[in-house]
Amino acid sequence: MLTAELLVVGREILYGRTLDTNSNWICNELVRLGIRVRRIYVVDDIYEEISEIVHLILQRKPNICISTGGLGPTFDDITVESISKALNIELEENSIAISYIHDFLKRRNLELTKERRKMAILPKGAIPLKNEVGTAPGVYLKYNLIHFFILPGIPSEMKFIFLNHVKPIIENMQGRDYFGEINIEIKGIPESDLSKIINKIKDNYPDFYFKSNPRGLDEGKSVILLNISIFTSDKNKLSLFEKIKEDLWNNLKGIASSIKVIE
Amino acid sequence: MLTAELLVVGREILYGRTLDTNSNWICNELVRLGIRVRRIYVVDDIYEEISEIVHLILQRKPNICISTGGLGPTFDDITVESISKALNIELEENSIAISYIHDFLKRRNLELTKERRKMAILPKGAIPLKNEVGTAPGVYLKYNLIHFFILPGIPSEMKFIFLNHVKPIIENMQGRDYFGEINIEIKGIPESDLSKIINKIKDNYPDFYFKSNPRGLDEGKSVILLNISIFTSDKNKLSLFEKIKEDLWNNLKGIASSIKVIE
Numbered sequence: 001m002l003t004a005e006l007l008v009v010g011r012e013i014l015y016g017r018t019l020d021t022n023s024n025w026i027c028n029e030l031v032r033l034g035i036r037v038r039r040i041y042v043v044d045d046i047y048e049e050i051s052e053i054v055h056l057i058l059q060r061k062p063n064i065c066i067s068t069g070g071l072g073p074t075f076d077d078i079t080v081e082s083i084s085k086a087l088n089i090e091l092e093e094n095s096i097a098i099s100y101i102h103d104f105l106k107r108r109n110l111e112l113t114k115e116r117r118k119m120a121i122l123p124k125g126a127i128p129l130k131n132e133v134g135t136a137p138g139v140y141l142k143y144n145l146i147h148f149f150i151l152p153g154i155p156s157e158m159k160f161i162f163l164n165h166v167k168p169i170i171e172n173m174q175g176r177d178y179f180g181e182i183n184i185e186i187k188g189i190p191e192s193d194l195s196k197i198i199n200k201i202k203d204n205y206p207d208f209y210f211k212s213n214p215r216g217l218d219e220g221k222s223v224i225l226l227n228i229s230i231f232t233s234d235k236n237k238l239s240l241f242e243k244i245k246e247d248l249w250n251n252l253k254g255i256a257s258s259i260k261v262i263e
Numbered sequence: 264m265l266t267a268e269l270l271v272v273g274r275e276i277l278y279g280r281t282l283d284t285n286s287n288w289i290c291n292e293l294v295r296l297g298i299r300v301r302r303i304y305v306v307d308d309i310y311e312e313i314s315e316i317v318h319l320i321l322q323r324k325p326n327i328c329i330s331t332g333g334l335g336p337t338f339d340d341i342t343v344e345s346i347s348k349a350l351n352i353e354l355e356e357n358s359i360a361i362s363y364i365h366d367f368l369k370r371r372n373l374e375l376t377k378e379r380r381k382m383a384i385l386p387k388g389a390i391p392l393k394n395e396v397g398t399a400p401g402v403y404l405k406y407n408l409i410h411f412f413i414l415p416g417i418p419s420e421m422k423f424i425f426l427n428h429v430k431p432i433i434e435n436m437q438g439r440d441y442f443g444e445i446n447i448e449i450k451g452i453p454e455s456d457l458s459k460i461i462n463k464i465k466d467n468y469p470d471f472y473f474k475s476n477p478r479g480l481d482e483g484k485s486v487i488l489l490n491i492s493i494f495t496s497d498k499n500k501l502s503l504f505e506k507i508k509e510d511l512w513n514n515l516k517g518i519a520s521s522i523k524v525i526e
Contacts, residue, residue, distance in 0.1 A: 016291030028279030115455035192378035
């Protein structure tokens with residue numbers, strides 16, 4: 001079983017100026033890679049705030065920590081520096097990072113200023129992750145068995161680095177789980193009545209997670225989306241979905257007005 | 264100065280199945296009420312996970328803690344119970360909450376089942392917040408000078424309870440700040456060059472927060488959105504925005520290709 005925690009850095013999110021869609025995208029990717037996402041923290045661009053969470057993460061020991069935001073050339077881009085300081089790792093100019101930044105700037109006829117060099121100042125031993133859609137490279141760092149990936153907050157840059165560098169590294173990790181899920185739309189039965197039936201069924205499938213999400217009313221009938229999912233190291237367990245569906249259909253027959261698998 | 268932290272409960276968010284838009288909406292509301300949002304935590308529907316964050320919040324002592332999610336009638340709706348247990352407060356059936364739930368169900372010809380009664384089991388001393396668009400009441404609880412608001416995760420229900428109950432309570436709190444901001448769109452100057460100019464200006468306005476957000480290219484020219492904001496107890500400081508704008512215009516004249524206040 002491999003776990004991950006996300007650290008989102010950015011006052012603009014805390015002030016409601018920016019909707020964080022990065023976390024949702026990353027969670028989706030990680031789940032499909034068989035990684036369990038345990039927690040998301042959104043913090044201010046302040047060293048002490050970042051540091052407190054880094055220390056909490058060191059205690060909690062997820063296998064993977066992915067941060068987004070605060071990686072640019074400006075005064076308030078302090079994520080790399082803050083994580084490095086919190087881990088007590090010295091910073092140094094990384095020559096590979098410099099060459100990545102240089103390549104990117106050359107294509108755009110821009111100069112390598114002091115502000116831009118800042119983006120190549122990485123924790124000692126870190127591996128820069130090439131960013132081909134923006135200037136700031138991502139950063140990959142192993143510390144106390146935790147894989148830290150420090151990514152930019154601009155969605156296109158974050159996604160580029162994730163798909164091209166982070167994903168291949170995670171795909172090579174041992175111990176990833178199998179993930180499976182089904183979504184079932186159930187109409188005509190209120191959530192609290194459905195709850196009783198599900199409680200009975202789910203006890204037979206202890207590794208599966210049953211989550212009912214009320215979706216309001218459709219022509220006066222309550223609509224519930226039931227998501228059933230599992231993370232498991234045993235691939236055979238995925239075949240139990242068929243049995244769960246059978247149990248559900250048998251128990252809801254004549255009670256729900258409609259029930260169907262969606263997506 | 265009043266601060267807030269948000270606790271988002273829901274595995275569906277950690278699994279990337281649901282995009283959390285509630286936090287963004289709440290942050291926007293809080294900022295406009297002069298409350299500084301310090302942190303957002305997204306945690307799994309597991310008692311230990313909720314409890315760890317509640318204890319962290321007790322240490323950090325924000326004035327306000329708002330949780331969303333996990334308030335319904337089903338087996339995995341454990342937020343109220345978990346927060347109560349983490350604070351070591353006994354649970355009891357709240358008669359006002361029962362009457363709210365009863366009213367809501369009556370209008371829909373639904374029965375008050377055991378599963379639905381669960382939504383009225385609140386920490387001793389808590390105040391239920393009437394939910395007119397769904398069944399589960401919100402919960403208001405003061406503990407160690409922290410105002411806890413426990414809200415449902417369904418956006419329409421969360422917003423109803425926030426606007427009708429939470430907001431009026433916060434509006435009555437002493438010590439709220441004034442919040443002001445301007446957004447300026449600057450074209451034709453790369454972020455790292457702009458950074459140098461802003462660094463110079465911002466030193467003269469220590470209480471103001473300058474945040475530049477690159478917005479990509481427009482006809483080959485770099486577009487940057489500069490957000491300048493302040494939380495202050497001194498209303499007069501808001502008038503400094505005019506002087507900041509003047510400084511910016513003077514320093515960017517002839518360098519940026521365009522600069523304008525937006526929104």
